[in-house]
Amino acid sequence: MLLIFLFLELIALFLVFKKNIYHETILASASTSFTGYVNGKIAKVTNYINLPSVNHDLMDENAFLREQLVHLGIKDAKTKKFYTTDSLGGKQTYSFIPSEIVNNSITKTQNLLTINKGTNDGIEKGDGIITNNGVIGIVTFAGKNYSRAISLLNKDISINARIKGNKYFGTIKWDGKDPRFVQLLEIPKYISVKKGDTIETDGKSPVFPEGITIGKVVSKGIDATGELTIQVKLKQDFGNLSHGYIVTNLNKAEIKSVEKSDTITNRQNVQ
Amino acid sequence: MFNKDFLINIIKIIIFALLQVFVFNHINFLGSYQPYIYIVFILFYPPYQNKYALLILAFLLGLMIDIFEYTGGIHAFALTLIAFIRNPIIKLLAGKQEYEMEFFTFHSLSFAQWIFYLSILTCLHHLILLTLENFKLEGITPTLLRALINSGITLVFVFIYKILFKNKVGI
Numbered sequence: 295m296l297l298i299f300l301f302l303e304l305i306a307l308f309l310v311f312k313k314n315i316y317h318e319t320i321l322a323s324a325s326t327s328f329t330g331y332v333n334g335k336i337a338k339v340t341n342y343i344n345l346p347s348v349n350h351d352l353m354d355e356n357a358f359l360r361e362q363l364v365h366l367g368i369k370d371a372k373t374k375k376f377y378t379t380d381s382l383g384g385k386q387t388y389s390f391i392p393s394e395i396v397n398n399s400i401t402k403t404q405n406l407l408t409i410n411k412g413t414n415d416g417i418e419k420g421d422g423i424i425t426n427n428g429v430i431g432i433v434t435f436a437g438k439n440y441s442r443a444i445s446l447l448n449k450d451i452s453i454n455a456r457i458k459g460n461k462y463f464g465t466i467k468w469d470g471k472d473p474r475f476v477q478l479l480e481i482p483k484y485i486s487v488k489k490g491d492t493i494e495t496d497g498k499s500p501v502f503p504e505g506i507t508i509g510k511v512v513s514k515g516i517d518a519t520g521e522l523t524i525q526v527k528l529k530q531d532f533g534n535l536s537h538g539y540i541v542t543n544l545n546k547a548e549i550k551s552v553e554k555s556d557t558i559t560n561r562q563n564v565q
Numbered sequence: 566m567f568n569k570d571f572l573i574n575i576i577k578i579i580i581f582a583l584l585q586v587f588v589f590n591h592i593n594f595l596g597s598y599q600p601y602i603y604i605v606f607i608l609f610y611p612p613y614q615n616k617y618a619l620l621i622l623a624f625l626l627g628l629m630i631d632i633f634e635y636t637g638g639i640h641a642f643a644l645t646l647i648a649f650i651r652n653p654i655i656k657l658l659a660g661k662q663e664y665e666m667e668f669f670t671f672h673s674l675s676f677a678q679w680i681f682y683l684s685i686l687t688c689l690h691h692l693i694l695l696t697l698e699n700f701k702l703e704g705i706t707p708t709l710l711r712a713l714i715n716s717g718i719t720l721v722f723v724f725i726y727k728i729l730f731k732n733k734v735g736i
Contacts, residue, residue, distance in 0.1 A: 298617060299649045302624040306645060309631065309638025310697060325632050332587055399590060401599040403698055406635055442635065470699070471707060533593075 323437045330408050330440025333396040337536070341394075344536050351537075355426040388503050391415055391540040393423075395430075398445070398535050403470035405445040405532075407431050411540060412439045422501040422541040427530035428508045429453060429466075430538050432501060447473050447532055454499045455508055458492040460485065466493070466508060466526070473532050476509065478524040485522075487514055493526050500543045500550075570614055574622050581606050582629040589722075590634075598711070600719045603630060604690050605726050607648050608683060612669045616652055623648035639697040647690045658682055683723055688716045 341348070393415075397408035411417050413436050423430040423443055432451065435442040444451050449470050455478060456463035464480040478493055491511040497504025509526040517523045543549070581603040593599045603626060610619050627641030634640070652666065658678050661669055674682065691712040699708050 295617065295620075295649075298620050299645065302620060302645045303642060306624070306627070306638035306642035309628075310642060312637070329586065329633055336587065336591075399593075399599075401593045404636070 322435055322442075326408065326435060326437040326440050326442050330396055330410060330437070333408055334394070334410050334440075337394060337396045341536055344534065347534070348536055351426055358426075387543065387545055389416075389542045389544060391417065391542065393538055393540050395423075395535045395538055396440070398532070400445075400447055400473040400532050403449050405447045405473075406434075407443040407445050407535070409433075409441050409443060409538070409540065410439065412437045412441050414438050416542060417441050417540055418542065418546075420501065420546070421543075423538050424502070424506055424541055425530055425535070425538045428528065429495060429502060429506055430530065430532075430535065433540070445532070446476060446528070453502070453508075454496040455493050456496045457481070457485070457487060457511075458494050463496045463498065464524075474528060475512070476526050476528060478511075478526050479521065481522050481524060483516075483522045487511055487522075487524055489513065493524075500546050502541060571618050571622075574610075574614075574618065575625075578603075578606055578622055578626040578629070582626060582633070585630060586633045594718055598714050598718055600722045601691065601694070601715070602719060602722045602726070604644065604647065604687060604719065605723055607644060607651060608686060608723065609671075609726075610648075610651075612652065612655060612671075613667050619648050619651070620645060636698070639694055642697060643690050643693040646693060647686055650689075651686060654682060654685065683720060684716070687719050687723065688712065691716045691719065 391411060393409045393411040395407055396410050397406075399405045407423070407430065409417075409423065417433060417436045419433055419436050421433045421436075423433065429446055431443040431445045431448075432453075433441050433443045446453070446466070447468050449468060451468065453466040454463060455466040457478075462481055462485050464478050466476050466478055468476045481487065489511055493508045493511065495502040495504060495506040495508065507529055509528040512525045512527045514522060514524045585601065585603045589600050589602050606626060607619070607623055610622075623644040624641050627644035628638070630636070630640040631638055655661070655669070656663070656666065658681065659669065659674060671679070692709070695708050695712045695715070696705075
C-alpha cells in the first residue's frame with residue numbers, strides 16, 4: 295500500500311517539476327485539440343449571451359479605425375487609389391489574425407487561454423494576443439487548429455510596458471491576487487507617476503506592437519524590497535473574454551537571428 | 566483488482582474529469598474562487614472496494630485533470646494523498662479495525678462525523694493543491710484563505726451531489 299502510494303506520489307512530483315514535459319509529448323496536441331474542440335462548441339452557445347457587449351466593442355473599434363483612416367488621408371478622389379502617408383515606406387511589420395477565445399480561466403495563479411486558431415492559420419509559439427481593450431497573453435503551444443496561451447493573469451508572464459506620458463518603461467507582472475489588477479515594476483523611484491496615467495506596451499520586444507493599452511494606474515507604493523510597485527487596473531475584463539487578435543511579427547525570425555549574433559557576447563566567447 | 570468494479574470506476578473518473586474540465590472550471594465565485602468537484606469520487610468511493618485500486622484511480626483522475634489544464638502533476642499529487650489517508654481517517658472517526666472495514670458503509674457514520682470527514686479531506690486537498698500551484702511560502706496566508714473559501718464552495722457541491730444521489734452514496 296505504502297509502496298504504491300510513494301511510487302505514485304513520486305511520479306506526480308516529477309511531473310510537477312517537469313511541467314514542460316507535456317509540451318514535448320503528443321499529449322499536448324491531443325489534449326489541446328480535444329479541449330479546444332469541446333470548449334469551442336460550448337463557447338458557440340455561451341457567446342450568444344455576450345453578443346450585445348461584443349457588438350458594442352466592435353462598433354467602438356470600427357469607429358476608432360475609421361478615425362485613423364481619416365487621419366491617414368487615404369483614397370485619392372481622382373485615381374480612386376489608396377496611398378499611405380507613412381514616411382517609413384509603409385512596410386507591414388505586424389499581421390493581425392482574428393480569433394475566438396474558447397477557454398479562459400481567472401481563478402488560478404497560472405491561468406491559461408485556448409484559442410481556436412493554430413499553425414494552419416499561421417500561428418506560432420510566441421505570438422501575442424490582444425483585444426481592442428489591451429494585451430491578453432502570449433501563445434505557448436500552437437496545435438494544428440487550436441493553440442494554448444499563457445494569460446496576462448499568470449505569475450510566469452512578464453511584458454514590457456511604459457507610461458504613456460513620459461515613455462519610461464518597466465515590466466508588467468501579476469502577483470496572483472486580484473484578476474482585475476496587474477503590477478508595473480522596475481520603474482525608477484524618482485519618476486512622477488500619477489493616478490489615472492495610461493500604461494501601454496513598449497514595442498521593445500518583438501511580440502507586441504507599440505502603444506497597445508494595458509490599463510490605468512490606480513495606486514503606487516514601495517514594496518518590501520524597496521522597489522516602486524505601481525498597481526494597474528486592466529482595461530480588459532478578463533472574466534469576459536470572447537474575441538481577440540493574434541499578433542504575428544513578420545520580422546520575428548530576423549530579429550531573433552540578429553539578437554543571436556550579438557557582438558559583445560561573441561567577443562566574450564572568443565576570450 | 567481489475568474486475569467489473571474497476572472498469573465502472575474508470576468510466577466514472579472519466580465522467581468526473583470531463584465534468585470538472587468543461588463545466589466546473591467555468592464556474593467561479595467573486596472572480597477568483599472555483600469548485601473542484603472531482604474529489605467527490607474519492608470521498609464517496611465505497612470502503613469495501615479495493616483500496617489499491619482507489620490509489621491508482623485517484624492518480625489517474627488527477628493526471629487527467631493535469632493533462633487538460635497543463636498543471637504538471639499537482640492534481641495527481643493532491644488526489645493520491647487524499648486517497649491514501651482516506652481509509653485511516655474513516656477508521657479513526659468510526660473507531661473500526663482493519664478487518665471491519667470490509668463491512669463498513671457510510672450509513673454507520675453520524676451526521677457530525679460525516680461532515681467532519683468531508684470537510685477535513687476537502688480542506689486538505691485544496692490546501693495541498695493551492696500550495697503546490699503557488700510553490701512559494703511567501704504567500705502562505707492568502708493561499709490558506711483561498712484554500713478555505715474554495716473548500717467551502719466545493720463542499721456545497723459535494724452536499725448537492727449527496728442529495729442528488731442519496732440512495733447510492735449512503736447516509
